[in-house]
Amino acid sequence: MDCLEALKTRRSVxxxxxxxxxxxxxxxxxxx
Structure with missing residues (x-):
């Protein structure tokens, strides 16, 4: 998981x- 994907996932949470x-x-x- 790259940084942007992690941030998007975190945002959705x-x-x-x-x-x-x-x-x-x-x-x-x-x-x-």
Whole structure:
């Protein structure tokens, strides 16, 4: 999974979850 795909997937998950994505999750995506 590339970075853009990961971000798109994460974004789609956020539609169903009202809470924001934790900073640690964003860091994991960026460091992948």
């Amino acid at each position: 956020r539609k169903y979850r009202p809470e924001p994505v934790p900073e640690s999750d964003l860091q994991e995506i960026l460091n992948a």
